Amino acid sequence: MANSALLVMDIQRSVxxxxDDGSGYLPRLRRAIDAARAAGIPVVYVVMCLRPDDLEVSPRxxxxxxxxxxxxxxxxxxxxxxxxxxxxxxxxxxVTKRRGSAFSGSDLDLVLRARDIDGLVLAGIATSGVVLSTVCQATDLDLRLTVLADGCLDLDPEVHRFLVEKLFPRQADVLSVADWAAAVAP
Structure with a gap:
């Protein structure tokens, strides 16, 4: 996991x-965050924020x-x-973003390059939103990817299942939080 970072994406009160499906999502996510910190893996939070005047919101x-x-x-x-x-x-x-992907409208790429990070571990809400968009963009940026299947949630459980079982394995390693935490344990 050298040169990797854990991205905690769109974990904001409203989201x-x-x-939250009552499955213990935040404690599970906390386990991933604690495992990253214990292993010396940087934790990068990505939040979505739009200006009150909607300056960056296009009707298109x-x-x-x-x-x-x-x-x-x-x-x-x-x-x-x-x-x-x-x-x-x-x-x-x-990192603050203005669009779906963790990279869109943010300085995430700059932060990663400055730290020579070439691998990402992804967790966040929603699987069909920020996680999917970030997987696609990170793949095009040639970053190594791991998606924490139960570190992601979606409003539609069937869409979540399809993404983590069918689509993401084509572009990333897909692991549970427990398996990933065990793999990075010092």
């Missing part, structure tokens, strides 16, 4: 409230326009805060 972007109308990603509101159970600690990086 967790919408998607159907998804972002719809999300902007809900207000769940409005910058400066409690809705975009990271839940305290999995909050960043000193030394963690927080």
């Amino acid at each position: 967790v409230e919408l998607a 972007n159907k998804l972002v326009s719809a999300v902007a109308r809900t207000g769940i990603f409005t910058e400066g509101t409690p809705a975009v805060e990271i839940p305290p159970e999995v909050a960043p600690q000193p030394g963690d990086v927080v």
